[in-house]
Amino acid sequence: xxxxxxxxxxxxxxxxxxxxxxxxxxxxxxxxxxxxxxxxxxxxxxxxxxxxxxxxxxxxxxxxxxxxxxxxxxxxxxxxxxxxxxxxxxxxxxxxxxxxxxxxxxxxxxxxxxxxxxxxxxxxxxxxxxxxxxxxxxxxxxxxxxxxxxxxxxxxxxxxxxxxxxxxxxxxxxxxxxxxxxxxxxxxxxxxxxxxxxxxxxxxxxxxxxxxxxxxxxxxxxxxxxxxxxxxxxxxxxxxxxxxxxxxxxxxxxxxxxxxxxxxxxxxxxxxxxxxxxxxxxxxxxxxxxxxxxxxxxxxxxxxxxxxxxxxxxxxxxxxxxxxxxxxxxxxxxxxxxxxxxxxxxxxxxxxxxxxxxxxxxxxxxxxxxxxxxxxxxxxxxxxxxxxxxxxxxxxxxxxx
Amino acid sequence: xxxxxxxxxxxxxxxxxxxxxxxxxxxxxxxxxxxxxxxxxxxxxxxxxxxxxxxxxxxxxxxxxxxxxxxxxxxxxxxxxxxxxxxxxxxxxxxxxxxxxxxxxxxxxxxxxxxxxxxxxxxxxxxxxxxxxxxxxxxxxxxxxxxxxxxxxxxxxxxxxxxxxxxxxxxxxxxxxxxxxxxxxxxxxxxxxxxxxxxxxxxxxxxxxxxxxxxxxxxxxxxxxxxxxxxxxxxxxxxxxxxxxxxxxxxxxxxxxxxxxxxxxxxxxxxxxxxxxxxxxxxxxxxxxxxxxxxxxxxxxxxxxxxxxxxxxxxxxxxxxxxxxxxxxxxxxxxxxxxxxxxxxxxxxxxxxxxxxxxxxxxxxxxxxxxxxxxxxxxxxxxxxxxxxxxxxxxxxxxxx
Numbered sequence: 041x042x043x044x045x046x047x048x049x050x051x052x053x054x055x056x057x058x059x060x061x062x063x064x065x066x067x068x069x070x071x072x073x074x075x076x077x078x079x080x081x082x083x084x085x086x087x088x089x090x091x092x093x094x095x096x097x098x099x100x101x102x103x104x105x106x107x108x109x110x111x112x113x114x115x116x117x118x119x120x121x122x123x124x125x126x127x128x129x130x131x132x133x134x135x136x137x138x139x140x141x142x143x144x145x146x147x148x149x150x151x152x153x154x155x156x157x158x159x160x161x162x163x164x165x166x167x168x169x170x171x172x173x174x175x176x177x178x179x180x181x182x183x184x185x186x187x188x189x190x191x192x193x194x195x196x197x198x199x200x201x202x203x204x205x206x207x208x209x210x211x212x213x214x215x216x217x218x219x220x221x222x223x224x225x226x227x228x229x230x231x232x233x234x235x236x237x238x239x240x241x242x243x244x245x246x247x248x249x250x251x252x253x254x255x256x257x258x259x260x261x262x263x264x265x266x267x268x269x270x271x272x273x274x275x276x277x278x279x280x281x282x283x284x285x286x287x288x289x290x291x292x293x294x295x296x297x298x299x300x301x302x303x304x305x306x307x308x309x310x311x312x313x314x315x316x317x318x319x320x321x322x323x324x325x326x327x328x329x330x331x332x333x334x335x336x337x338x339x340x341x342x343x344x345x346x347x348x349x350x351x352x353x354x355x356x357x358x359x360x361x362x363x364x365x366x367x368x369x370x371x372x373x374x375x376x377x378x379x380x381x382x383x384x385x386x387x388x389x390x391x392x393x394x395x396x397x398x399x400x401x402x403x404x405x406x407x408x409x410x411x412x413x414x415x416x417x418x419x420x421x422x423x424x425x426x427x428x429x430x431x432x433x434x435x436x437x438x439x440x441x
Numbered sequence: 442x443x444x445x446x447x448x449x450x451x452x453x454x455x456x457x458x459x460x461x462x463x464x465x466x467x468x469x470x471x472x473x474x475x476x477x478x479x480x481x482x483x484x485x486x487x488x489x490x491x492x493x494x495x496x497x498x499x500x501x502x503x504x505x506x507x508x509x510x511x512x513x514x515x516x517x518x519x520x521x522x523x524x525x526x527x528x529x530x531x532x533x534x535x536x537x538x539x540x541x542x543x544x545x546x547x548x549x550x551x552x553x554x555x556x557x558x559x560x561x562x563x564x565x566x567x568x569x570x571x572x573x574x575x576x577x578x579x580x581x582x583x584x585x586x587x588x589x590x591x592x593x594x595x596x597x598x599x600x601x602x603x604x605x606x607x608x609x610x611x612x613x614x615x616x617x618x619x620x621x622x623x624x625x626x627x628x629x630x631x632x633x634x635x636x637x638x639x640x641x642x643x644x645x646x647x648x649x650x651x652x653x654x655x656x657x658x659x660x661x662x663x664x665x666x667x668x669x670x671x672x673x674x675x676x677x678x679x680x681x682x683x684x685x686x687x688x689x690x691x692x693x694x695x696x697x698x699x700x701x702x703x704x705x706x707x708x709x710x711x712x713x714x715x716x717x718x719x720x721x722x723x724x725x726x727x728x729x730x731x732x733x734x735x736x737x738x739x740x741x742x743x744x745x746x747x748x749x750x751x752x753x754x755x756x757x758x759x760x761x762x763x764x765x766x767x768x769x770x771x772x773x774x775x776x777x778x779x780x781x782x783x784x785x786x787x788x789x790x791x792x793x794x795x796x797x798x799x800x801x802x803x804x805x806x807x808x809x810x811x812x813x814x815x816x817x818x819x820x821x822x823x824x825x826x827x828x829x830x831x832x833x834x835x836x837x838x839x840x841x842x
Contacts, residue, residue, distance in 0.1 A: 069648060085633075116634050136633045175806050190837065195638040196638070199807050203628075219516060220515065225604040231518075232536070234535070235601070241599070242592070243467065243595075406577075
């Protein structure tokens with residue numbers, strides 16, 4: 041058996057980001073930037089007013105002074121002339137400061153008079169002016185490459201005058217469920233069978249992480265059918281399989297893909313749920329063979345498929361985000377397998393985060409998995425702890441999963 | 442001026458969830474369930490094996506006993522007969538337990554013999570059997586209404602045999618930017634103008650929260666143009682405007698929409714950035730008028746549009762998730778306006794989360810907003826605090842924004 045860490049590292053080492061594509065700004069939110077976004081504008085484009093008021097020459101705009109109003113410059117309609125001695129121009133937030141002026145008198149500090157305004161509060165030079173380029177300047181990299189673009193980034197890219205952005209294309213991920221006993225939801229269920237669920241959960245996970253999933257037709261439990269499924273997966277960036285590994289004496293998926301030239305590593309990983317994991321390459325395409333048990337498939341996908349997918353998608357490799365909580369119950373000493381306990385989270389009366397492991401940790405319990413908020417991490421040989429002890433957890437809400 | 446809390450409460454009180462639509466299971470991830478998902482299957486559908494091994498009668502399967510192999514029942518191929526005295530059937534994880542058997546002998550605890558197996562470890566009754574309905578039973582509500590469907594929920598709904606799910610349709614949100622000075626990214630910029638960015642950031646925020654945004658054509662700074670934009674917004678679930686409120690002596694958006702029958706509340710909210718906010722109804726459609734400054738527009742959208750949208754989308758009203766951090770710098774005493782400081786987050790050497798407010802908090806600084814990880818909350822009249830003091834923050838990563 042190999043450790044969770046070693047398996048993660050070996051998988052991650054083989055993935056590099058997929059190529060780029062051009063998408064419309066409006067389609068770019070949530071995508072990963074494939075190049076820095078270089079500003080094409082300077083913001084503000086000139087010295088502008090930060091407030092509604094009057095453009096003035098500060099040396100004249102002293103308490104009690106009268107100024108002659110020579111024009112108005114709403115945003116988008118700059119004043120063409122110049123502010124001379126004893127003059128002022130009405131301006132608004134975002135208006136360019138007219139030539140000759142060097143400060144803004146707030147409208148609430150000015151009294152309207154026939155033909156002009158009277159200053160009620162002495163003005164400091166530069167007051168209420170946003171300087172040209174204070175936010176960013178043309179040529180500046182305002183957004184780095186390899187960043188998941190937030191709505192704020194979209195606003196910034198717009199302000200920097202980019203109608204298109206270069207992002208990594210979505211990694212194409214084929215998802216293959218195998219088994220004679222499974223049927224698609226809503227279709228006839230074979231005798232002794234159940235409804236296929238892992239492929240749909242995995243496809244949703246792939247999409248949530250930024251990939252483009254394709255659910256392949258279910259492959260029967262025979263190596264030729266699995267080989268044909270591999271043919272259908274040609275050209276994808278990743279093939280995820282579920283089930284069919286380590287069944288009795290057989291590894292149907294491994295045998296089926298071997299017929300198509302799979303270079304395979306098969307690992308028993310010291311973890312619970314999980315353990316059997318297949319990793320290999322079919323030509324250029326990496327293949328990750330997940331267990332068939334729904335909870336084991338999900339936890340293995342979280343640990344091994346998620347980082348691989350994020351790396352393919354163009355993000356830097358990053359560890360799973362770990363939080364802390366108190367365990368609601370005593371936890372026994374762990375053996376040599378890294379255990380991931382499904383748990384609910386709640387805050388206690390003192391505002392502390394408490395993780396309550398479900399009593400039944402069976403790896404076939406999908407309803408428990410769906411209701412869980414987190415996994416409690418129990419590393420190999422973790423000692424027994426009492427209720428109230430600090431434990432490390434992975435929160436599903438933090439992963440968007 | 443009214444408080445942030447009062448404005449939030451008054452806005453939220455008027456929103457109710459939009460109607461439902463039927464979507465394919467594969468399209469349902471991330472959507473909000475509009476009805477409980479009732480299981481159509483029982484899982485497991487019968488007593489099944491939790492391991493690979495042999496179905497046995499526990500009373501006979503004692504250490505050293507020899508059992509005659511009468512068949513094999515791979516998953517999906519249940520054994521048609523019954524396990525009689527001295528007999529066993531080969532089974533696998535997920536196989537139905539054949540009639541007559543009441544326990545599973547692990548394959549590693551059995552030695553193959555001519556015509557059968559020899560037991561190497563005495564078997565307990567019920568051992569390694571997953572009971573029918575242990576996960577869920579037909580008729581059980583496995584997923585509640587009003588829940589954002591995770592990939593795990595999609596797996597569970599699949600297992601419960603639902604090819605379609607009932608979800609709230611995406612709230613349709615019209616986004617209207619106003620101003621003579623703004624141009625779409627990539628289009629000619631008017632004299633004294635800038636590129637329109639708020640509408641694109643707001644549309645991305647709407648989409649990230651589960652809404653369907655439509656960016657309306659930019660409306661010029663005249664009331665008739667704004668009135669025509671309102672006509673174009675007919676039938677939407679929410680109209681968000683940005684800019685054009687409280688410009689000099691004018692409220693162009695308010696005046697323009699008033700011509701089309703807007704019932705308006707105009708509020709000055711005790712907050713920074715922000716302050717002016719328009720809220721009203723145009724017929725049935727709620728209208729939220731946000732400021733034109735990019736940072737103010739974003740913070741107001743976070744505080745007022747986000748909860749409204751989540752409520753429209755079918756979620757229960759929930760407060761903004763608040764975290765704690767240490768402030769990296771001393772913060773001055775706050776006045777009566779709730780302040781939201783843009784800040785970066787990092788962990789210090791001791792693993793504590795530290796929030797460093799940007800030195801310049803100008804509400805036009807989009808690059809700073811995009812680089813920020815969080816807002817530091819400074820409630821009205823918050824006292825001055827030293828560096829290292831605990832502060833409340835809102836983390837953008839926790840909001841997916």
